[in-house]
Amino acid sequence: MGRWHLTMKHAIHWNLWSPFIRNALLMAGLISAGLAVWSHYGWMALGGLAALALIVWQGTRLFMTRRRLTEQYRLVLLQKKRLRESEFRWKFAIEGSGDGLWDWNVADGSVYFSAQYKQMLGLTVDEMDQRLQEWETRVHPDDKAGSLMALQSHLDGQSPVYAAQYRMRCKDGSYKWILDRGMVVSRSDAGKPLRMIGIHTDITVHKQAEEKLQLAASVFTHALEGIMITDAQGLIIDVNQSFSRITGYERDEVLGRNPHLLSSGRQSQAFYAAMWRDLQEEGCWYGEVWNRRKSGEVYAHLQNISAVRDAQGQTRQYVSLFSDNTALKAHQQQLQHLAHFDALTDLPNRLLLADRLHQGMVQVQRRGQMLALAFVDLDGFKLINDSHGHEAGDHLLMTVATRMKQALREGDTLARLGGDEFVAVMFDLADEAACKPMLHRLLAAIAQPAQFGGHTLQVSGSLGVTFYPQVQELDADQLLRQADQAMYQAKLAGKNRYRFFGVE
Numbered sequence: 029m030g031r032w033h034l035t036m037k038h039a040i041h042w043n044l045w046s047p048f049i050r051n052a053l054l055m056a057g058l059i060s061a062g063l064a065v066w067s068h069y070g071w072m073a074l075g076g077l078a079a080l081a082l083i084v085w086q087g088t089r090l091f092m093t094r095r096r097l098t099e100q101y102r103l104v105l106l107q108k109k110r111l112r113e114s115e116f117r118w119k120f121a122i123e124g125s126g127d128g129l130w131d132w133n134v135a136d137g138s139v140y141f142s143a144q145y146k147q148m149l150g151l152t153v154d155e156m157d158q159r160l161q162e163w164e165t166r167v168h169p170d171d172k173a174g175s176l177m178a179l180q181s182h183l184d185g186q187s188p189v190y191a192a193q194y195r196m197r198c199k200d201g202s203y204k205w206i207l208d209r210g211m212v213v214s215r216s217d218a219g220k221p222l223r224m225i226g227i228h229t230d231i232t233v234h235k236q237a238e239e240k241l242q243l244a245a246s247v248f249t250h251a252l253e254g255i256m257i258t259d260a261q262g263l264i265i266d267v268n269q270s271f272s273r274i275t276g277y278e279r280d281e282v283l284g285r286n287p288h289l290l291s292s293g294r295q296s297q298a299f300y301a302a303m304w305r306d307l308q309e310e311g312c313w314y315g316e317v318w319n320r321r322k323s324g325e326v327y328a329h330l331q332n333i334s335a336v337r338d339a340q341g342q343t344r345q346y347v348s349l350f351s352d353n354t355a356l357k358a359h360q361q362q363l364q365h366l367a368h369f370d371a372l373t374d375l376p377n378r379l380l381l382a383d384r385l386h387q388g389m390v391q392v393q394r395r396g397q398m399l400a401l402a403f404v405d406l407d408g409f410k411l412i413n414d415s416h417g418h419e420a421g422d423h424l425l426m427t428v429a430t431r432m433k434q435a436l437r438e439g440d441t442l443a444r445l446g447g448d449e450f451v452a453v454m455f456d457l458a459d460e461a462a463c464k465p466m467l468h469r470l471l472a473a474i475a476q477p478a479q480f481g482g483h484t485l486q487v488s489g490s491l492g493v494t495f496y497p498q499v500q501e502l503d504a505d506q507l508l509r510q511a512d513q514a515m516y517q518a519k520l521a522g523k524n525r526y527r528f529f530g531v532e
């Protein structure tokens with residue numbers, strides 16, 4: 029027994045349980061058992077036993093086959109269930125994502141378009157033929173070549189997946205942007221594509237947002253205005269090209285820095301405090317700012333700052349737009365000057381005189397003082413023009429203007445009304461007599477000879493003087509008319525002298 033056990037162990041160890049050995053041992057066992065039964069009980073018993081063994085064997089086979097079939101059936105059902113679940117999951121995922129599905133039989137050209145695919149284009153389930161031509165006729169003509177090229181490249185095996193973006197015509201004639209992705213899922217032995225599956229994603233909103241972003245980026249980059257964006261703490265996070273052109277600072281030099289680096293120092297702390305207050309309360313600020321370029325040059329610009337707030341009303345960024353208006357400002361100042369100053373002598377003109385006279389009249393009355401207004405007309409000026417030419421006349425007018433100005437005190441005003449007529453306004457006089465030294469100085473200044481083109485030019489002046497305030501209230505025009513009348517009296521009296529209004 030011990031030896032047999034050892035042999036069996038070896039047999040198992042050496043893997044001798046091959047079908048041949050197994051069957052040979054079984055046959056030997058059966059023949060031995062058959063001989064034993066036949067020798068003890070005879071043929072009848074042996075036949076009965078064999079019949080019994082046959083019945084047991086067939087029954088066992090039947091039982092085993094049934095069990096195997098039942099197990100196979102159970103596995104098939106399980107696989108089917110898993111497949112259904114998997115299909116359900118995929119269908120749910122694709123339909124739930126809003127994407128449309130297509131399944132193309134490349135060989136015969138038929139295509140399955142999912143309900144969602146058709147719905148995306150505004151079509152009902154029955155409104156689209158299951159043909160590839162349906163897709164081709166709906167793709168925007170401008171996008172067709174590109175998408176077909178991408179498709180062909182994938183069919184030829186040149187790209188691992190097919191992906192294209194194109195516009196597709198909907199039922200109502202409008203176009204939707206579609207992202208189309210797919211791949212060949214089966215090929216013939218020769219590598220010919222047999223079936224291809226893909227999905228359609230509606231990216232219209234995304235495209236529109238992208239276009240808006242591109243537009244905004246283009247405006248930002250190419251705007252003539254300088255644009256500076258800061259974070260909520262006021263640190264610069266982006267600037268455009270015009271910013272660099274206007275300020276002289278490159279983008280890298282200012283990122284992360286405070287816009288204070290542009291400050292010229294011309295604006296007070298109160299100015300910036302008011303700006304921040306407006307930004308926090310109103311969300312925007314607009315005004316003129318004097319800044320300093322990298323070169324050190326101070327320049328003026330009109331600046332518009334807006335706070336960018338999130339849905340919760342928290343300020344996220346500040347966007348500042350500004351344009352360099354130095355040239356405009358200079359031009360404005362030039363126009364302002366031309367409007368108020370005489371082009372030949374650069375003295376205040378009639379307009380500015382009226383303004384200053386008005387202010388002076390208010391001031392002297394408040395201070396309890398007096399002002400004198402002298403109307404000056406040159407004597408014999410026409411002769412200068414006639415004898416030496418207009419240029420000589422201009423030269424004399426400029427010379428006389430400078431000298432008269434020097435004859436007056438600082439704070440007094442000398443204006444040119446036109447031609448050879450001037451007006452001098454002398455402020456802060458204690459009484460009428462206080463102006464007499466100035467009147468003499470004016471006459472002397474006018475009478476001083478001037479040289480031009482080798483000629484000596486000389487004129488004199490007649491001055492008519494009036495004072496303010498007077499017993500009767502009067503305005504600046506009335507004052508001027510009084511002085512004009514007094515000047516006429518001075519002319520009548522022989523010129524080169526002054527006359528007070530109302531004094532014969």
Ligand SMILES: Nc1nc2c(ncn2[C@@H]2O[C@H](COP(=O)(O)OP(=O)(O)OP(=O)(O)O)[C@@H](O)[C@H]2O)c(=O)[nH]1
Nearest residue numbers: 405406407408409410411413418421422446447448
């Ligand atoms: N050169 C020059 N002449 C001017 C200008 N404006 C006016 N005139 C001339 O100045 C002259 C002024 O004329 P009047 O004041 O009548 O001549 P006037 O010789 O001074 O006469 P009286 O005042 O009576 O002494 C005119 O001949 C004008 O043509 C100017 O801008 N430049």
